[in-house]
Amino acid sequence: MNVDTFKYDNRIVRAFAVATVVWGIVGMLAGLLAAVQLFFPEANLNFQFITFGRIRPLHTNAVIFAFIGNGMFMGIYYSLQRLCKARMYSDFLSRFNFWGWQLIIVSAALTLPLGLTTSKEYAELEWPIDIAIAVVWVAFSINLFGTIAKRREKHMYVAIWFFIATAITIAVLHIVNSMEMPAGWFKSYSMYAGVQDALVQWWYGHNAVAFFLTTPYLGLMYYFLPKAANRPVFSYRLSIIHFWALVFLYIWAGPHHLLYSALPDWAQSLGMVFSLMLIAPSWGGMLNGLLTLRGAWDRVRQDPVLKFMVVAVTAYGMSTLEGPLLSIKTVNALSHYTDWTVAHVHVGAMGWNGFLTFSMLYYLFPRLYQTVLWSAKLANYHFWIGLLGMMFYCIPIYVAGLTEGLMWKQFNPEGFLQYPNFLETILQVLPMFKLRAVGGTLYLAGVILMVYNLYRTARAGNFEPDTEAQAASLEPVGGAHGKPGWHRLLEGRPLFFTVLTVVAILIGGIVEIIPMFLIKQNVPTLSSVKPYTPLEVLGRDVYIREGCVGCHSQMIRPFRSETERYGEYSKAGEFVYDHPFLWGSERKGPDLAREGGKYPDAWHYTHLDDPRATSPGSIMPRYGWLLTQKMDVEALPARLTALGKVGVPYPADFENGPAQKDLRAQAEIIAVNLKRGSITAEPDREIIALIAYLQRLGTDIKSAPAAADAK
Amino acid sequence: MPNKLREKMLFNLAHSLLREAGSVNGYGLFSFLLFFSFFIGVVVWAFRLKKNYLNHMGELPLDSGERPIHSTDSLPSTNYEPRP
Numbered sequence: 001m002n003v004d005t006f007k008y009d010n011r012i013v014r015a016f017a018v019a020t021v022v023w024g025i026v027g028m029l030a031g032l033l034a035a036v037q038l039f040f041p042e043a044n045l046n047f048q049f050i051t052f053g054r055i056r057p058l059h060t061n062a063v064i065f066a067f068i069g070n071g072m073f074m075g076i077y078y079s080l081q082r083l084c085k086a087r088m089y090s091d092f093l094s095r096f097n098f099w100g101w102q103l104i105i106v107s108a109a110l111t112l113p114l115g116l117t118t119s120k121e122y123a124e125l126e127w128p129i130d131i132a133i134a135v136v137w138v139a140f141s142i143n144l145f146g147t148i149a150k151r152r153e154k155h156m157y158v159a160i161w162f163f164i165a166t167a168i169t170i171a172v173l174h175i176v177n178s179m180e181m182p183a184g185w186f187k188s189y190s191m192y193a194g195v196q197d198a199l200v201q202w203w204y205g206h207n208a209v210a211f212f213l214t215t216p217y218l219g220l221m222y223y224f225l226p227k228a229a230n231r232p233v234f235s236y237r238l239s240i241i242h243f244w245a246l247v248f249l250y251i252w253a254g255p256h257h258l259l260y261s262a263l264p265d266w267a268q269s270l271g272m273v274f275s276l277m278l279i280a281p282s283w284g285g286m287l288n289g290l291l292t293l294r295g296a297w298d299r300v301r302q303d304p305v306l307k308f309m310v311v312a313v314t315a316y317g318m319s320t321l322e323g324p325l326l327s328i329k330t331v332n333a334l335s336h337y338t339d340w341t342v343a344h345v346h347v348g349a350m351g352w353n354g355f356l357t358f359s360m361l362y363y364l365f366p367r368l369y370q371t372v373l374w375s376a377k378l379a380n381y382h383f384w385i386g387l388l389g390m391m392f393y394c395i396p397i398y399v400a401g402l403t404e405g406l407m408w409k410q411f412n413p414e415g416f417l418q419y420p421n422f423l424e425t426i427l428q429v430l431p432m433f434k435l436r437a438v439g440g441t442l443y444l445a446g447v448i449l450m451v452y453n454l455y456r457t458a459r460a461g462n463f464e465p466d467t468e469a470q471a472a473s474l475e476p477v478g479g480a481h482g483k484p485g486w487h488r489l490l491e492g493r494p495l496f497f498t499v500l501t502v503v504a505i506l507i508g509g510i511v512e513i514i515p516m517f518l519i520k521q522n523v524p525t526l527s528s529v530k531p532y533t534p535l536e537v538l539g540r541d542v543y544i545r546e547g548c549v550g551c552h553s554q555m556i557r558p559f560r561s562e563t564e565r566y567g568e569y570s571k572a573g574e575f576v577y578d579h580p581f582l583w584g585s586e587r588k589g590p591d592l593a594r595e596g597g598k599y600p601d602a603w604h605y606t607h608l609d610d611p612r613a614t615s616p617g618s619i620m621p622r623y624g625w626l627l628t629q630k631m632d633v634e635a636l637p638a639r640l641t642a643l644g645k646v647g648v649p650y651p652a653d654f655e656n657g658p659a660q661k662d663l664r665a666q667a668e669i670i671a672v673n674l675k676r677g678s679i680t681a682e683p684d685r686e687i688i689a690l691i692a693y694l695q696r697l698g699t700d701i702k703s704a705p706a707a708a709d710a711k
Numbered sequence: 712m713p714n715k716l717r718e719k720m721l722f723n724l725a726h727s728l729l730r731e732a733g734s735v736n737g738y739g740l741f742s743f744l745l746f747f748s749f750f751i752g753v754v755v756w757a758f759r760l761k762k763n764y765l766n767h768m769g770e771l772p773l774d775s776g777e778r779p780i781h782s783t784d785s786l787p788s789t790n791y792e793p794r795p
Contacts, residue, residue, distance in 0.1 A: 008775075008777075079772070082772070082775035082776070082777075083771060083772065085775075085776045152776075153771065155764075155767070155768060155771070157768060157771040157772060158768070159772070222772075223772050226769075226772050226773065227772050227773065230773065231773075232766075232769030232770055232772075232773065233769055236765045236768045236769045237757045237758065237760065237765060238757075240753070240756075240757045240760075241750075241753055241754055241757050244749075244750075244753040245750055245753065248746060248749055248750075249746065252742065266739070269739055270739055270742055273739060273742075273743065274742070274746070277746065467777055468777070469775065469776040469777045470776055471776040504749075507745070508742075511742060
């Protein structure tokens with residue numbers, strides 16, 4: 001038996017660790033800015049690039065893909081090498097993965113404030129960046145599988161299974177959801193429309209949570225928790241069941257984001273049932289983590305690394321219990337569109353991902369620098385401030401969410417809405433919004449303590465770029481003259497595993513998505529629903545650019561409390577030309593699905609210029625620049641062509657001559673309408689297009705006497 | 712409580728649960744059975760695994776193969792003093 005001596009690459013781990021910390025602070029600052037704007041809209045300084053609608057996606061992307069993404073790579077690059085007893089397959093690919101990922105983050109940080117967005121949640125980045133993500137992800141996957149192929153440990157530890165599931169599933173999700181038709185370098189339209197787009201998006205969105213925020217971090221939990229506690233995982237058997245049940249079930253649960261929407265009922269029910277079943281594997285995993293610490297709880301009291309881990313695993317248990325409960329239709333009827341969802345995701349992001357990342361950083365820095373942590377006391381302060389920050393963030397937002405949900409649904413004894421003015425319900429929860437910002441500040445303060453602590457640790461120690469290790473080499477499966485790595489990959493378990501995982505994740509997607517595209521019945525067409533006019537297309541693009549969808553839904557659920565407030569509930573057939581769909585997932589303002597015709601053009605003009613002029617106390621930002629910026633008429637032909645290609649039936653050659661004429665005519669009418677309201681406006685400004693779009697919303701079905709029922 | 716009544720109540724409960732779950736149709740039932748059989752398969756497989764294998768797998772993260780002089784495997788993360 002040969003004993004090999006080889007070196008683990010620590011540089012790549014350190015690079016990702018530094019990136020985790022840096023982007024973590026950026027992402028949390030963006031979140032804080034967004035939180036402050038929710039009670040103090042002027043905090044955007046009337047600067048269009050940092051309005052809530054653009055900062056919110058920046059915050060979510062930065063936290064998910066930059067902070068947690070880098071944390072994930074940090075943990076994987078450290079643990080994978082040690083579990084495989086091999087250096088990473090290729091140092092070049094490691095560096096490519098690192099720099100490529102940072103470049104993607106920087107381009108996201110530039111394009112999102114510029115309003116270049118697809119508007120699909122957690123998939124906002126435009127198509128050139130989407131391609132870059134795919135390339136970097138492939139590089140990561142090759143490096144992952146290459147390392148597994150040259151491993152010196154015969155068996156793959158369960159953490160590696162979770163890494164494989166992550167690599168495969170994220171690739172599938174990203175490619176399917178990012179199918180879009182470019183209309184220029186920084187604009188594209190989703191291939192899918194309306195209900196289908198919604199289903200694909202939430203199949204992606206939910207599983208981005210599952211396979212980007214959950215599975216890799218579970219793999220890391222299964223590595224770092226036993227490591228820090230210095231004892232094996234409680235039950236390896238349970239971890240096997242945890243893995244398979246989780247990867248099989250998660251993929252089905254996406255439709256729980258669309259309960260009571262225009263999505264067909266069978267898909268909603270599937271989403272709900274599978275979400276409920278998810279409690280079992282999730283809690284199996286949580287208990288497995290916590291029970292690993294049996295007999296070591298005295299150390300938890302003293303070791304900050306373990307402290308952070310215990311809270312992380314507990315938060316994982318809490319949010320995976322809450323998630324399925326929120327997927328029960330009756331609970332969702334109350335919670336959806338409210339801040340309850342926001343609180344739910346923050347338990348996961350701050351508690352599970354955040355605290356596990358902190359614990360890994362506290363674990364890794366002393367080891368990378370061959371020393372001990374500079375101050376355990378400071379780390380303990382970080383722990384308590386972070387925990388307090390989380391409480392101050394989540395509890396008020398739970399209260400806010402419940403309050404909103406209950407107020408929206410409250411009827412008075414006469415049978416009318418108790419709070420017919422949406423604004424009332426928002427003003428009620430403003431104190432909670434303020435407390436949330438305090439919580440966020442505390443959480444960030446804890447992170448800054450950590451940065452200082454890690455910096456002092458690094459300064460006190462000596463960085464070891466490569467750690468020498470020894471392990472017995474594995475006999476290549478191919479025999480004496482075979483090419484060992486390749487043969488083992490082909491004949492050993494990794495390939496078998498990967499195929500099984502792919503099958504497990506594909507079943508759910510296939511059962512849900514394919515019928516949605518093939519069975520016509522699922523999206524009944526309404527003859528009165530027509531494509532948007534050229535002016536409305538440009539207006540819709542402004543709506544997308546400003547991130548209006550971050551606060552305004554366009555999906556009226558079939559409840560009396562909603563139809564009383566907003567009008568006729570939304571039908572699947574109304575969205576057949578919506579590339580992308582704009583149903584939204586949050587209401588910080590009223591639903592706009594039937595906004596068309598509710599107010600005169602002049603009201604919209606004044607309201608967009610200064611929301612507080614028409615609605616005192618409103619928390620909507622001012623959109624003064626829409627009044628002065630000219631609409632992008634030159635982009636129109638490319639956009640109409642792209643929309644035509646994805647299936648919007650514009651007449652032949654429409655985009656060249658007739659479209660511009662049509663646009664000018666409609667804009668003139670709006671200018672005249674505004675004049676009637678004593679407002680003088682140039683018909684070529686962006687606000688005209690946006691008003692045209694808003695006035696169109698939900699009006700199509702009113703124009704037809706006998707619209708087919710969408711059920 | 713008579714057994715008959717209890718049975719009836721249980722039946723009603725199950726019935727209403729299924730009804731509340733939306734119209735659980737062929738699709739839902741098929742998907743559930745698919746997962747259920749898959750799950751049973753995994754559980755049976757997991758419980759048939761050998762003790763040796765499971766122990767070996769559990770120990771895997773604890774030995775990184777790092778050379779004793781460099782090894783950080785047993786290094787404490789922090790300079791805390793264990794209480795007496």
